[in-house]
Amino acid sequence: MTILNEQQRPLITNIAIGFFSFLLLLLLLALIGRFAIPRITSERDTNNTALIGHIIQVEVLNGCGISGAATTMTNSLRKYGFDVVEVGNFDHFDVQKTLIISRNGNMASARQAARALGISDDQILREESPDFYLDLTIVIGTDYTTLNL
Numbered sequence: 001m002t003i004l005n006e007q008q009r010p011l012i013t014n015i016a017i018g019f020f021s022f023l024l025l026l027l028l029l030a031l032i033g034r035f036a037i038p039r040i041t042s043e044r045d046t047n048n049t050a051l052i053g054h055i056i057q058v059e060v061l062n063g064c065g066i067s068g069a070a071t072t073m074t075n076s077l078r079k080y081g082f083d084v085v086e087v088g089n090f091d092h093f094d095v096q097k098t099l100i101i102s103r104n105g106n107m108a109s110a111r112q113a114a115r116a117l118g119i120s121d122d123q124i125l126r127e128e129s130p131d132f133y134l135d136l137t138i139v140i141g142t143d144y145t146t147l148n149l
Helices: 008-036 069-079 105-116 144-147
Strands: 057-062 083-089 097-102 124-126 136-140
Touching: 057 069, 069 083, 069 097, 069 105, 069 136, 097 105, 105 124, 105 136
Parallel strands: 057 083, 057 136, 097 124
Antiparallel strands: 097 136
16 A cells, blocks of 8 residues: 655645535536526417417318318417327318318317317317317318418
8 A cells, every 4th residue: 555645645635626626616607507597488379369278189181182281281270389190181172161170079179270270160060089089170171271371
């Protein structure tokens, strides 16, 4: 076992003091940064009344056959706060008026989507099924250029 001579002891002590001082400085900077830098919070826009307060899951189906209609509708719905979980084509492309189909029976959700898109309540259908895991299906008709997109 080697014993440190008189010159090595102050050197090791100074290195230890420097190391712990550096750690203390880092901890103080982290603490100051924690309180000084504001945290980012994600909140929904409360100025737009079309935005919703809870998550409504939506399926968007292109029923008009116009290329890009489902993408445009999806982007608008997401802007309004809806959760678009599926996008695809309807079984035919001759739908004249855009339809909202309530899959879970919650007609309030369907009316919120109708208000956001500028669709009248007579274009809302109720078709409940336990096989659907989403709230609404929106079938885009040829009138989609007149909607709030």
